[in-house]
Structure formats: C-alpha cells, structure tokens
Amino acid sequence: MSDPLEVFVRLTGASGPCAGWMPTYAQWLAPHVPEITDRFYERLLAEPETSQILNGRVDALKATHNAWLRDLLGGHYDDAFYARQKQIGKTHVIAKIPPLFVAASFSILRALIFQRLQSELESREVEDQGHKCTRALGRLLDTCQFLIDQAYEEDRMERLSSASGLSRPLLENLISLRQR
C-alpha cells in the first residue's frame, strides 16, 4: 500500500497552496500562543483523569506545547515536520496516554486556535483570506492528529502481534477478511 501520510496529504490537500500563508497566520497567532497553551492545560487539569497524568509536570509540558504550536505555525511542512509529529505520537503511546484524551485535546485545541484566529481576522478585516487560513490550519491539525493516531494503531498491532505470535501480514489478512 502507498505511504498513508502521502495519501492523506494528497486527499486533503494539507500541504496545498494555503499552507504558504501559514507564516502570516503564525505572526497573527504568535502573541496568543502562551494563552492558548494556558487554556489548553486549564481544561486538561479540570478533568480528574487527565489532571492525574499531568500533575507535577505541567510547567515542563507547557513549554513543550508552546514549542509545538510554534512549530505547527512555522510554515515548514517537510518530512522532518511530519517525522516530529510521528515521534510525538510514539511519546504519548509510551507514556500510556489513552487515545481518548488525545482526541479530546485536539478538539479543545482546535476550538482555542480558531477562536483566536477568528478575532484576529475580524480585527484585521481580512476575513476572506482568513477562510483559506482556517481551512489550511484545520487540515494541518488533522494531519498531526492522524499521525499521532497512527502511532497508537501501530502500537496496538505490534502488541497483538507479539502477544499472539501472529505475523503483521497475517493480522492484516484476518482484519480484511470479509464479514459474514
């Protein structure tokens, strides 16, 4: 099968013309990054189950998260960028962060980012251009989430394979058997 990331990017157009605008949006959003991160962790700390995981390392994670957001808005979406997202997925898998929390936190993040972007666009009276921007950013977030999800999927398959002794191709065959 073709490289799933290539197919994903081709289907969504995630690195299409809009991505070229990203440095501009990044400039607009840059002042909001620390606040987005603060709100993000406020939400995660308000939920007992996520708070339990984060306790004691919030400051370090905030710094990491700020750096990640700047990277996201940096406008350089090359192989190294995608490799970093895959690695972030693996880190969360190793840290045993349930995928449910990752999915929910991406949703929180989208809302936080788009709220701030919207107000920036309104104040600059560039809403037309802004729609392109929102779409490009949305696709980019989807791509990051897809890569993190893939790390979880990969981990589950690897665990199943090593526990059962069933090879990966055999597992894929079993999964793709026609349902009765």
Next chain:
Amino acid sequence: MREQVLGSILDELDGSAADIGASAIISLDGLAVASSLAQDMDGDRVGAMPAAMLSLGDRTAAELSRGTLEQVMIKGESGYVILIYAGKDAVLTIIARKEAKLGLIFLDASRAAKGIAAAL
C-alpha cells in the same frame, strides 16, 4: 514447477489414507500456496485461520512450557483439522474424517511436511 511438486505431495498425502479428506499448504502469513480443499470453501479464510491457529499454538506451547510445537489438532463434530509446520514458513493443513486413525495420519503428515519444506 514448484506448484507441481507441492500439488503432487498433496495428492500423494490425500491418497495415502482414506481418512484424509483434503489438505492444503499455507504460508505463515495466511496465503494458500497449494490446496486440494473444496472449491466452495472461502480461500481467504482457509488460509488465514490455520496460519493463525498454528501461531497461537506455537505461542501457547511456549507459554505453558510444552517445548517446540509439533502439531495443532482441532476436533469438530464432523472430523479433525490437523495443522503442522512444513518448514519454518508454511503450515500443512489436513482435514480428516471423524473416524480417522490419527496415528497413521500424523505419520503421513510429517513425511509430507518434510517434502514440502524441501520444495519451498
């Protein structure tokens, strides 16, 4: 050429005992390499299930300290399914009648498995 050799090993096996209904050689990834199983059986399932059973048998034998796996035997209302390794990369699957004399079948199966391993 290889298909012919494998096909003839299965023919010989099927003919060696009246109790053997059919047989198949399956890769450990679950793909049928050669088969005398009925056409109406779902080829994908016939490949994937024995390969999965053998791998699980292997792992179970190891976990329960039973040493190297020799065979997996499944008994159903209508007879047996016997699975044995044919080399490191394939499974020999044999379908036998419920009245089958298993000792003889195991003997024929292990001879056929050696031939298959050499041919693969």
